[in-house]
Amino acid sequence: MTASALDTARLERFERKMQGVLNGAAVALMTSIGHRTGLFDVMSRMRPATSAVIAAAAGLDERYVREWLAAMVTGGVVDYEPRERCYALPREHAALLTRAARPDNVAATCQWVPALAALEDRILECFERGVGVPHEAFARFHALAEEDGDAVAASLFTGVLPLVDGLRAALEGGIDVLDVGCGNGRAVLRLAAAFPRSRFTAYSILNEGVDAARAEAEELRLANVRFARRDAARVCHMAEFDLVTALDTIHDHPRPDAALRRLAGALRPDGVLLLREIAGSSHLEKDRDHPLGVFLYTISCLHCVPVSLAAGGPGLGAMWGMERARALLAEAGLARIEVRQLPRDSAALYYVARK
Numbered sequence: 001m002t003a004s005a006l007d008t009a010r011l012e013r014f015e016r017k018m019q020g021v022l023n024g025a026a027v028a029l030m031t032s033i034g035h036r037t038g039l040f041d042v043m044s045r046m047r048p049a050t051s052a053v054i055a056a057a058a059g060l061d062e063r064y065v066r067e068w069l070a071a072m073v074t075g076g077v078v079d080y081e082p083r084e085r086c087y088a089l090p091r092e093h094a095a096l097l098t099r100a101a102r103p104d105n106v107a108a109t110c111q112w113v114p115a116l117a118a119l120e121d122r123i124l125e126c127f128e129r130g131v132g133v134p135h136e137a138f139a140r141f142h143a144l145a146e147e148d149g150d151a152v153a154a155s156l157f158t159g160v161l162p163l164v165d166g167l168r169a170a171l172e173g174g175i176d177v178l179d180v181g182c183g184n185g186r187a188v189l190r191l192a193a194a195f196p197r198s199r200f201t202a203y204s205i206l207n208e209g210v211d212a213a214r215a216e217a218e219e220l221r222l223a224n225v226r227f228a229r230r231d232a233a234r235v236c237h238m239a240e241f242d243l244v245t246a247l248d249t250i251h252d253h254p255r256p257d258a259a260l261r262r263l264a265g266a267l268r269p270d271g272v273l274l275l276r277e278i279a280g281s282s283h284l285e286k287d288r289d290h291p292l293g294v295f296l297y298t299i300s301c302l303h304c305v306p307v308s309l310a311a312g313g314p315g316l317g318a319m320w321g322m323e324r325a326r327a328l329l330a331e332a333g334l335a336r337i338e339v340r341q342l343p344r345d346s347a348a349l350y351y352v353a354r355k
Contacts, residue, residue: 035107132310175242181249185213254313260332282321
């Protein structure tokens with residue numbers, strides 16, 4: 001194609017867009033560093049200060065802190081006063097960047113950028129050979145997922161439980177609950193502690209998660225919860241539970257249809273399956289305006305699809321979408337399905353499904 005055949009205005013718009021992409025990626029990387037070093041937390045408690053004062057307060061090297069601050073200033077994250085050479089984190093920015101801002105801490109979410117980038121060479125092999133990558137290769141990914149899971153656990157009582165009418169009262173009275181894909185078990189442990197009359201069973205395919213959850217349950221002296229390593233598609237319970245939960249796990253499963261059938265079978269006649277999945281559509285064109293569409297499809301490409309394919313699964317992907325999720329739930333025998341969304345959790349959908 002000759003230069004004269006190009007739409008010059010469109011070319012220039014795309015060039016500016018890609019410059020923004022590069023700057024945005026750099027801001028995300030440096031924001032991750034700001035979270036992991038604790039610099040945002042330190043600056044949120046300080047008046048405007050020099051790089052030397054900030055570095056000393058954070059216990060970090062001044063030269064690196066100064067260069068990080070320069071990136072944050074040019075990225076519009078940190079304010080700078082050139083006469084005194086002082087830096088400040090605006091309160092409005094701190095409200096989205098500090099550990100105190102959880103679950104709204106965007107800086108914690110930015111950790112996914114370097115974590116995903118570290119997988120690039122491994123994923124290139126997948127593109128070339130059509131293979132997958134097993135769960136065991138994603139140690140950093142799992143650590144971040146657990147951190148995100150802690151945010152979900154924090155919203156259990158104010159956001160998630162009210163999605164199911166009468167659930168809190170039922171838990172207070174005493175019901176049987178099964179959670180699959182429990183990770184480090186934080187959500188289940190909170191529920192077990194809050195509702196001592198209810199009985200909780202939690203499964204994970206990751207040994208380290210189960211071990212950590214058991215240790216914490218023992219430390220908390222919780223006798224109403226048990227953890228085991230088990231695949232959701234191999235759940236053998238029949239009509240034993242009043243509530244079954246699966247939070248951010250079905251889309252990664254090598255046999256999502258079989259897993260949902262097993263979970264549906266584990267429900268008593270009046271039981272409820274509560275499913276949390278990424279908010280997306282099964283039709284790509286409907287995801288063009290998704291506020292986090294690029295980010296979520298990237299996570300799906302670099303983790304969810306290869307994990308599923310590595311286990312012989314279909315590579316459903318994180319963005320499998322509401323339409324397909326509804327269809328698989330119906331095929332599993334769950335005909336009554338409600339889809340809910342929390343006001344401050346636009347990236348997720350909650351499915352409340354009954355027989």
